[in-house]
Amino acid sequence: MTAPKAFALLGPTASGKTALALEAAAHLPLEIISLDSALVYRGMDIGTAKPSAAERAAVPHHLIDIVSPLQTYSAADFVGDCVRLASEIHARGRLPLIVGGTMMYYHALTTGLNALPEADPAVRAALQAEKAEYGLARLYDRLQQIDPDTAGRLKPADSQRIERALEVFEITGKPLSKHFSEQQQHAPPLDVHTAALLPERSLVHERIALRFKQMLSDGLIDETAALRRQYPELTADTPAMRCVGYRQTWDYLDGAFGLETLVEKGTAATRQLAKRQFTWLRKIPTDTGLDTADPQHFQTALTMMKQHFGI
Numbered sequence: 001m002t003a004p005k006a007f008a009l010l011g012p013t014a015s016g017k018t019a020l021a022l023e024a025a026a027h028l029p030l031e032i033i034s035l036d037s038a039l040v041y042r043g044m045d046i047g048t049a050k051p052s053a054a055e056r057a058a059v060p061h062h063l064i065d066i067v068s069p070l071q072t073y074s075a076a077d078f079v080g081d082c083v084r085l086a087s088e089i090h091a092r093g094r095l096p097l098i099v100g101g102t103m104m105y106y107h108a109l110t111t112g113l114n115a116l117p118e119a120d121p122a123v124r125a126a127l128q129a130e131k132a133e134y135g136l137a138r139l140y141d142r143l144q145q146i147d148p149d150t151a152g153r154l155k156p157a158d159s160q161r162i163e164r165a166l167e168v169f170e171i172t173g174k175p176l177s178k179h180f181s182e183q184q185q186h187a188p189p190l191d192v193h194t195a196a197l198l199p200e201r202s203l204v205h206e207r208i209a210l211r212f213k214q215m216l217s218d219g220l221i222d223e224t225a226a227l228r229r230q231y232p233e234l235t236a237d238t239p240a241m242r243c244v245g246y247r248q249t250w251d252y253l254d255g256a257f258g259l260e261t262l263v264e265k266g267t268a269a270t271r272q273l274a275k276r277q278f279t280w281l282r283k284i285p286t287d288t289g290l291d292t293a294d295p296q297h298f299q300t301a302l303t304m305m306k307q308h309f310g311i
Helices: 017-025 053-058 075-091 103-111 121-134 136-146 148-153 159-172 176-181 201-218 220-230 246-253 259-283 297-309
Strands: 005-010 030-035 095-100 191-197 288-290
Touching: 005 017, 005 030, 005 075, 005 103, 005 297, 017 030, 017 053, 017 095, 017 297, 030 075, 075 095, 075 103, 095 103, 095 297, 103 191, 103 259, 121 136, 121 159, 136 148, 136 159, 148 159, 148 176, 159 176, 191 297, 201 220, 201 259, 220 246, 246 259, 288 297
Parallel strands: 005 095, 005 191, 030 095, 191 288
Antiparallel strands: none
16 A cells, blocks of 8 residues: 655744745745644643644644643554645545644654653652662663673763663663664655755754744743643643743742843753754655755745645
8 A cells, every 4th residue: 555645844842934935835835844843732822832823724734732731642642643644634535734843753753663661660760769769870880790792871960761661671681772673664644745944053953043032922821821720730740841931931030030031041942952953854765955044945845845745
């Protein structure tokens, strides 16, 4: 059976993905599938730069506002939803355009998910007890001995990932790096042509600074406060509140610092996100690179879409 065709438009935050996608939808019968781990949350509109009501009315959007901030949404959830939506969009005689910057979701869609074991409460408790008694450095030293490849890519202070790597080894007897290297290549569920928006970093940084200030002007602080009232169970460590902008605003509301520092920290966190996205884009094989400084980059993207979909 032939895999359904989809076109993916990737790029770092503030790179112009949404604008390009909407413009393309004015020329082709596209429906947009959001590739964004923050847009899934209801009530988180300003800090996620969610497409406006008018934009969503003009072009069908999917995987936006589908879970509450108390729920979790995984890469596996995305893959299942994306494949289902692509088939449904084709059945309507329209074309799926995947747009966003959550590269882990894209990686799972195109290369498959790792079949790692579920968390084991007993193993996890033993590791945390060892950490409490002897310190994280001891766990990291042990990881360096049993899995130097994984230890080499983790920071010595990354407690969560160090404990997870040791947990996988304890449960399976196999280093995490070996699990990754043995990951079976799978037949991708979609036939995806991937284009990456590649703006100058300095331009992205400039846009990020302006956009975060605009988010504050638009009411990000009030939005975060309203989420805290609506969902009393939320904490600063809830996955939804770890989204850039919200975690910093949460700390501001707790009185950790003032408005000027909030601007600095929110901007810095978003720049760090963009840096990670750029790093992913260097590793991910893409079919088309789009230089946003080139006035023809939209036309290039449109041509690639037409060719891929056979229009």
